[in-house]
Amino acid sequence: MKMFVVYSVTGRLRYIGHLDLMRAMQRALRRSGLPVRYSQGYNPHILLSLAAPLPVGMEGLREVMEVPFEGSVSESEFVARLNAALPPLIRCLGARAVDDSHPAPMALLGAAVYRVEPQESAGQLFEALPAMLSRDSLPALKKSKRGMVEVDLRPLIYNAFVRDGSLKALLALAEAGTCKPELFMKALSEQAGLEAPAPFRCVREALYTASFAPLEEA
Amino acid sequence: MEERQLAAIDRLLEAVEKPARYIGGEINTAIKPRVKETAAFAFCFPDSYEVAMSHLGMKLLYYIINREPDMLCERVIMPWVDMADGLRREGVPLFSLETRTALRDFDIVGFTLQYEMSFTNILEMLDLGGVPPLSSRRAEEDPIVLVGGPCAFNPEPIAPFIDCFLLGDGETAVVEMTRLIKSMRLAGRPRREILEALCGIEGCYVPSLYEAQYREDGRLSAFRPLSAAAPATVRKRLEPDLDALPYPDEIPVPYTEIVHDRVALEVMRGCTRGCRFCQAGILYRPVRERSPENLLRLAEKLIAATGYEEMSLSSLSTGDYGHLVELVSGLMERFVKSRVSLSLPSMRVDSDVKEALSQVSEVRKSGLTLAPEAATQRLRDVINKGITEQDISRSVSDAFENGWSSVKLYFMNSLPTETDVDLQAFGDICRLIIDRFRQTPREKRGKGLSISLSSSTFVPKPFTPFQWDAQDDMDTIRRKHALLRETLRIKGVSFSWNDAELSRMEACVSRGDRRLAQVILRAWQLGCRMDGWREHFRYDLWMQAFEECGLDPDFYASRERDRDELMPWDFIDCGVTKAYLWRERERALRGETTPDCRGGCEGCGLKRFPGACALA
Numbered sequence: 057m058k059m060f061v062v063y064s065v066t067g068r069l070r071y072i073g074h075l076d077l078m079r080a081m082q083r084a085l086r087r088s089g090l091p092v093r094y095s096q097g098y099n100p101h102i103l104l105s106l107a108a109p110l111p112v113g114m115e116g117l118r119e120v121m122e123v124p125f126e127g128s129v130s131e132s133e134f135v136a137r138l139n140a141a142l143p144p145l146i147r148c149l150g151a152r153a154v155d156d157s158h159p160a161p162m163a164l165l166g167a168a169v170y171r172v173e174p175q176e177s178a179g180q181l182f183e184a185l186p187a188m189l190s191r192d193s194l195p196a197l198k199k200s201k202r203g204m205v206e207v208d209l210r211p212l213i214y215n216a217f218v219r220d221g222s223l224k225a226l227l228a229l230a231e232a233g234t235c236k237p238e239l240f241m242k243a244l245s246e247q248a249g250l251e252a253p254a255p256f257r258c259v260r261e262a263l264y265t266a267s268f269a270p271l272e273e274a
Numbered sequence: 275m276e277e278r279q280l281a282a283i284d285r286l287l288e289a290v291e292k293p294a295r296y297i298g299g300e301i302n303t304a305i306k307p308r309v310k311e312t313a314a315f316a317f318c319f320p321d322s323y324e325v326a327m328s329h330l331g332m333k334l335l336y337y338i339i340n341r342e343p344d345m346l347c348e349r350v351i352m353p354w355v356d357m358a359d360g361l362r363r364e365g366v367p368l369f370s371l372e373t374r375t376a377l378r379d380f381d382i383v384g385f386t387l388q389y390e391m392s393f394t395n396i397l398e399m400l401d402l403g404g405v406p407p408l409s410s411r412r413a414e415e416d417p418i419v420l421v422g423g424p425c426a427f428n429p430e431p432i433a434p435f436i437d438c439f440l441l442g443d444g445e446t447a448v449v450e451m452t453r454l455i456k457s458m459r460l461a462g463r464p465r466r467e468i469l470e471a472l473c474g475i476e477g478c479y480v481p482s483l484y485e486a487q488y489r490e491d492g493r494l495s496a497f498r499p500l501s502a503a504a505p506a507t508v509r510k511r512l513e514p515d516l517d518a519l520p521y522p523d524e525i526p527v528p529y530t531e532i533v534h535d536r537v538a539l540e541v542m543r544g545c546t547r548g549c550r551f552c553q554a555g556i557l558y559r560p561v562r563e564r565s566p567e568n569l570l571r572l573a574e575k576l577i578a579a580t581g582y583e584e585m586s587l588s589s590l591s592t593g594d595y596g597h598l599v600e601l602v603s604g605l606m607e608r609f610v611k612s613r614v615s616l617s618l619p620s621m622r623v624d625s626d627v628k629e630a631l632s633q634v635s636e637v638r639k640s641g642l643t644l645a646p647e648a649a650t651q652r653l654r655d656v657i658n659k660g661i662t663e664q665d666i667s668r669s670v671s672d673a674f675e676n677g678w679s680s681v682k683l684y685f686m687n688s689l690p691t692e693t694d695v696d697l698q699a700f701g702d703i704c705r706l707i708i709d710r711f712r713q714t715p716r717e718k719r720g721k722g723l724s725i726s727l728s729s730s731t732f733v734p735k736p737f738t739p740f741q742w743d744a745q746d747d748m749d750t751i752r753r754k755h756a757l758l759r760e761t762l763r764i765k766g767v768s769f770s771w772n773d774a775e776l777s778r779m780e781a782c783v784s785r786g787d788r789r790l791a792q793v794i795l796r797a798w799q800l801g802c803r804m805d806g807w808r809e810h811f812r813y814d815l816w817m818q819a820f821e822e823c824g825l826d827p828d829f830y831a832s833r834e835r836d837r838d839e840l841m842p843w844d845f846i847d848c849g850v851t852k853a854y855l856w857r858e859r860e861r862a863l864r865g866e867t868t869p870d871c872r873g874g875c876e877g878c879g880l881k882r883f884p885g886a887c888a889l890a
């Protein structure tokens with residue numbers, strides 16, 4: 057069996073990198089004494105896998121990982137013991153046992169909801185949003201392994217609106233295509249006629265499948 | 275800290291290279307409530323987070339201070355240059371990782387000194403933290419600045435910056451010092467009185483209560499206390515029984531990757547092998563072991579509290595630990611199931627030990643590391659490094675038979691009495707290793723032998739038999755590096771060496787006197803910091819600082835001292851006598867070795883410390 061685990065990373069811990077978070081999870085699982093499965097070989101490690109790297113500087117409120125385990129442990133016990141071992145700024149919010157044959161969260165991932173708070177020119181940006189969304193295409197330059205390539209962002213922006221003084225954006229986050237919040241904000245800044253992309257804070261609020269079901273329930 | 279400054283910290287964290295260095299919040303770190311009566315201790319490490327958090331001593335004292343109900347300890351670590359500049363630009367004082375408290379708002383600022391070339395970082399940290407770098411400029415309410423660690427044994431080059439040094443073991447002394455300082459501060463006693471009172475604690479040296487006088491040629495002529503409270507000789511603090519000392523059963527676990535990211539278990543302190551270049555071997559005498567029962571108990575607790583996947587046994591020569599087999603098998607037994615791997619330094623051990631250790635290599639395979647230090651038997655005898663060609667040959671053959679194929683070799687160049695013959699012999703050792711590899715049956719050995727040989731330029735250190743010796747001058751060092759490059763053009767061998775200029779500065783600072791403090795201060799003012807990092811070391815600025823202060827680097831680095839010269843550190847009794855060190859030097863020059871004193875006391879002087887040396 058494996059556990060689909062929902063967790064949050066908040067506050068100062070938004071500054072740790074993806075590998076740091078993996079290590080922190082590994083060590084917390086070790087401290088918890090939960091019956092997790094290890095890899096074979098000289099340096100055995102716990103076979104956990106996170107749905108998507110959380111960029112340095114971004115908080116994640118409903119992140120998902122899978123943790124293979126053996127023996128029997130209830131979902132609630134898993135959550136309680138993991139929380140007891142985690143640092144206070146990483147919290148385990150839920151766990152769901154699935155079969156080993158269940159696809160990995162990484163494979164199911166399709167989109168994420170972000171809360172974006174512009175630090176400058178918020179009004180102008182908010183006003184420009186409908187115009188941007190009404191366009192058929194949004195060409196943008198994106199870094200790839202082969203240098204800068206042009207992509208169309210428009211199909212990767214599923215939805216975006218203003219609420220309570222910040223932007224909510226449902227953006228593609230998948231193997232097949234991803235729109236990072238930076239690219240979204242760059243396009244929006246251009247639309248608003250700003251000279252440079254507006255600085256912003258960003259929180260990843262939740263992860264979804266390609267059919268917009270919450271990833272942890274998929 | 276003000277709201278504005280906290281906001282600025284967040285802005286900086288968005289911009290700096292590795293923000294995780296500055297966030298704190300690691301598991302097993304302590305945030306204790308601060309009340310007026312609590313002694314607030316800022317434990318300062320003058321190097322990067324990755325180095326600081328790899329250091330066992332820091333975790334040890336952090337734990338020891340925090341377990342006292344009337345004390346709290348928070349960490350303050352040298353920020354990387356991008357953060358340091360950012361803090362200055364934004365007007366934010368250097369802060370503690372735990373609560374973002376400014377350095378100046380602690381009662382005590384305590385540095386541990388592991389490396390001479392981190393001295394400018396002390397000035398940088400004090401200045402960034404709002405504490406005047408010169409102790410004479412500190413006001414009554416400013417923190418008391420303490421220093422400990424091996425580099426404190428030549429305190430003079432940083433004497434004007436430090437209120438009080440602690441020489442020797444810190445475990446009980448740091449608590450005594452902290453309690454004394456806090457109670458006197460609460461009672462409103464003036465700084466000067468607090469410093470005089472500190473002189474009463476064994477191991478404490480208060481530099482402002484001493485004066486140094488010099489001859490016209492720059493040599494020290496007199497060194498004496500200015501106050502009746504200050505002892506003429508400062509005896510190092512010695513903890514005879516390690517099992518009686520507190521040892522952390524939980525240590526902070528960093529998020530970001532650090533240099534030594536594992537549980538380190540200090541199995542013993544001290545070393546009796548008597549390598550003549552080694553300062554630690556003298557300073558940490560006598561040998562004191564922890565009991566295996568105690569270590570096994572600590573190991574289990576530490577693994578449970580940290581979740582670390584790796585543990586190492588730490589000491590100057592772990593192979594000499596008396597209960598190694600018992601300890602290693604005990605650890606293996608406990609950790610096979612929890613999949614913790616044990617890493618051991620390469621070491622010379624008896625065959626029954628080897629048997630026990632063979633299980634270890636199953637858990638973790640790595641290359642072989644050897645430190646012959648010198649390449650000819652003659653020179654190894656001079657430095658008393660008891661390793662022979664047969665030892666090297668046997669170690670590498672064993673390793674190759676076990677499927678290893680990489681060897682790391684550590685040597686020194688510019689050792690006393692060294693000639694070109696000794697340097698050319700580096701090549702002979704490499705060829706010997708290559709031979710052994712070829713003689714190992716193909717099906718046993720790994721593929722593709724790689725030898726990486728590194729040579730560091732010898733730096734004469736205080737409290738060693740070579741404390742009187744001159745370091746090679748720069749031209750000689752450069753010539754020797756060139757000769758080694760030539761000699762080591764051998765297929766499969768890679769050669770690296772230390773920057774000659776950095777080695778020369780190390781030699782200046784490690785045997786410096788009080789006047790050298792001006793140079794360090796000036797170098798820092800000119801922009802020197804993070805000197806131990808190649809990309810930040812500015813030899814030109816150091817030279818300019820020497821020039822401006824009217825001091826000659828050769829006087830410190832490349833001058834041979836007379837037998838009777840008064841050394842700046844002579845007022846410290848580290849346990850080993852100057853007479854013993856001189857005798858060792860004479861033996862060295864005659865090429866005579868001194869056996870390990872576990873086979874019989876060699877009269878180094880530690881017997882004078884009652885009950886200290888179990889061997890004597």
Ligand code: SF4
Nearest residue numbers: 871875876877878887
């Ligand atoms: S007193 Fe004797 S036995 Fe003890 S460390 Fe010194 S030489 Fe060795």
